[in-house]
Amino acid sequence: MQQENPPEIALLSLGVSRSEEVPAYQQIHEQIRRLILERRLAGGLRLPSSRALAEQLGVSRTTATAAYDELAAEGYVQSRRGAGVYVAADLPDDYLAIRQHKAGAEKGRNAIESSEDRPFDRSFEVGRPDAEAFPSRLWSQLLARSARRDMPALLREPAPNGLPSLRQAIARHLRDFRGLACDGRQVLITSGVREALELLCQALLAPGAGVIMEDPGYQAARQLFAARGHDVLSVPVDDQGLAVDPEGEAFRAAGMALVTPSRHYPLGMPLSAARRLALLDWADRQGAWIIEDDYDSEYRYSGRPLDALMSLDRSGRVIYLGSFSKVMFRGLRLGFLVVPDSLVETCAKVQSNLGPQAALVAQPAMASFIAEGHLATHLRRTRRLYAERLKTLQRSLAEAFSDVLEPLPQDGGMHVVCELRAALTARCGDRQLCDRAADAGLALTPLSPHYVGSRARQGLLLGFTGADEGAMQSAAKQLKTAIAGPSRPRVRAG
């Protein structure tokens, strides 16, 4: 009897609840699946017909058939034409899972959250956009709309250089906002500056070729070039930006230069017109490439923005890098590069071969965000907000820190550079100060590690965009305490 009738016996436990949100056929499917997995319905056994099942459970025959179809599609049962439905001999789980029902304590389940929930004051973090100012409801709507509308195309389209509609929207945006005469073909979507630089090394540089970098400059790029075996040639900057000297050793040896012409990173001055022309001329004659990192040209609080270097380039030697992480939100991880016409094919192919890094999921929403004018609106609003915050920070620095910190003039961007005054450097360097602040739970960025040479200036980069006035005041108090030093005990909240 047991041998003959187990399905019926086991199936007596089946039931359908009308009140649940789960459709009836899914409830049946899940219950039978569990009986099979628990071996209460053994392989090869014949199950009741869909009609009999429907009667037993008081559901329509369509519902019973749907449950069987789903089980068949997943491999739990087999329908033999005219001969009924049988439990499969080989269960799909045997091919998929090693320990399907392994119990046991979930060691460290909450370990991630607790380690990241530790309160840490990020008010002075550099390049951190304001979370409140971002139109997150609008963005969610765009994302939801595109999830429905564009998903089928995304499933099919590999789009290794990015979604065409986004590439076009960016090209139009750059034409309007940065004076770049480019089209969508020239725009390649990346996950950020790192992918862009790797792609360009691969596409344009001979192994071991020299790369000019500003000193001080962007450390992560320096490490990236060095890790790829390139000779990093550090060239100092002065108040006109990079000291371009085509006859100098570095410029004669380099095949590429990475520069921040709109606003030097980290110091903030633009590259002067004379230097721009000298740099373009050098690249043209040397056959070298200029990478223009336009990392925060979006924010200027007085005066008109300078033209992008790429818009002055007549020889097709400039590649333009941009990012949305600082104007939208960091987790977006979408950036782009604009290459001259002559490089479109090469760069597109290299990106495709390397394997693109930028997720397609957010690209349709980003395209709409730009094309429908929301990005422009958001830039206008945040520009105004950040201009206020810059004033607040400058006031606070003048009032409470003038004896220890000397801010450099600032009319754009997302951070203020302050040099440490002698009164302070006598007691500690910028790294030490930042370590001390970190111990007390305040994130601070030191200036000196941006330098390669021995002329490193001691200072701080103070971001002012991510925190409102209250948060900034509280961070300023923490900064005050950290400066007062000298060696508080290592305490951390939480």
Next chain:
Amino acid sequence: MQQENPPEIALLSLGVSRSEEVPAYQQIHEQIRRLILERRLAGGLRLPSSRALAEQLGVSRTTATAAYDELAAEGYVQSRRGAGVYVAADLPDDYLAIRQHKAGAEKGRNAIESSEDRPFDRSFEVGRPDAEAFPSRLWSQLLARSARRDMPALLREPAPNGLPSLRQAIARHLRDFRGLACDGRQVLITSGVREALELLCQALLAPGAGVIMEDPGYQAARQLFAARGHDVLSVPVDDQGLAVDPEGEAFRAAGMALVTPSRHYPLGMPLSAARRLALLDWADRQGAWIIEDDYDSEYRYSGRPLDALMSLDRSGRVIYLGSFSKVMFRGLRLGFLVVPDSLVETCAKVQSNLGPQAALVAQPAMASFIAEGHLATHLRRTRRLYAERLKTLQRSLAEAFSDVLEPLPQDGGMHVVCELRAALTARCGDRQLCDRAADAGLALTPLSPHYVGSRARQGLLLGFTGADEGAMQSAAKQLKTAIAGPSRPRVRAG
């Protein structure tokens, strides 16, 4: 008069349409903004009070105020307390845009689409999941839900190692499906294998250190290691997988080995138990690292899956790599690595410093997709579907290609490897055959470029997961034509 009354004159053109979807205050805001941009409302001019504006347009005063507030927030007008609303002297656009209203033809606007719309038969592409089988409606719902629910947290949370909920969901999934005893802390989210390998090079390898790779093997990884200045030590594989020889020159020189133990890429055999133990023993004694690329362990069509190599490791020398691109869809670009306990801190920090590449946008949806059981369901369904397709392809190869192609046995994965028979190699090599196919619009992957040494076998990698039976038959016809050769004229559809 002109001087005194231009606002009123220009403002006569304002109007509000009730039928539009755009709220009235936004319509008013946009029209006034345009008048200001076109300089029809000059800087410093006083605008009508919100009461007067409301009366003129027949809207509520709240609506008029909202329009002015928005204009003020963006910097187009200034409200002076008790003194009315004035057009700003400095327009925000002057700080943002270089050529705001530049007209002109949009050169090449459709160039991207037309070049990518070219019909190209990708039926045999390797590692291409079936688009129809993906539950895209469900995914869209999850994405839309998470866009609403998780967006605020995403804006705030930098999560450089990935969203905690996703890291935990993956850890649980791997425990159940791959027998890995890991927790969420050990899981780092990446944009794919490339980010994972770069992170591991940076975190674990000395400059110039040797890396063992399988020959044949994964070309992109070989290029990546070489581009970073590492010595790529190619070790041949046989029918038991990588020929592990701890006393051999390569193994004595290496600090790391990249292997595919579950199914060798591209040939398909698993690494034998004896070799697994020898490899683990080597790593332990040498202090070297093993990277286990478990690239398509999800699909096995007979027999039980082998344990992950990492689950056998007692010395904490194995790092596990996985990806969702092949089981979900390619544009997702989410992968992960699992590191031993001892490496969690180092690797997490290095990833944070390098700058994470994986977008956060899809991570909450992916976490739900796993945690709610949809991934397991999807794997069960596609496993069954792909098993059918493998049979179809094998039948087609036996029936129509047995004189020219010799398929290797295959019981898992997403592609079949076929060697070219002598009858065919006498006429052309695998690269030449693939070039010829590409000219006729068929994507094909040759086997020989996966080899480094001179023992390269001539063959094809035929993916069978992305195309239904009809598409596969049509692709098989094209393959037949390409094999027939010899040199058809270069024709391309479209």
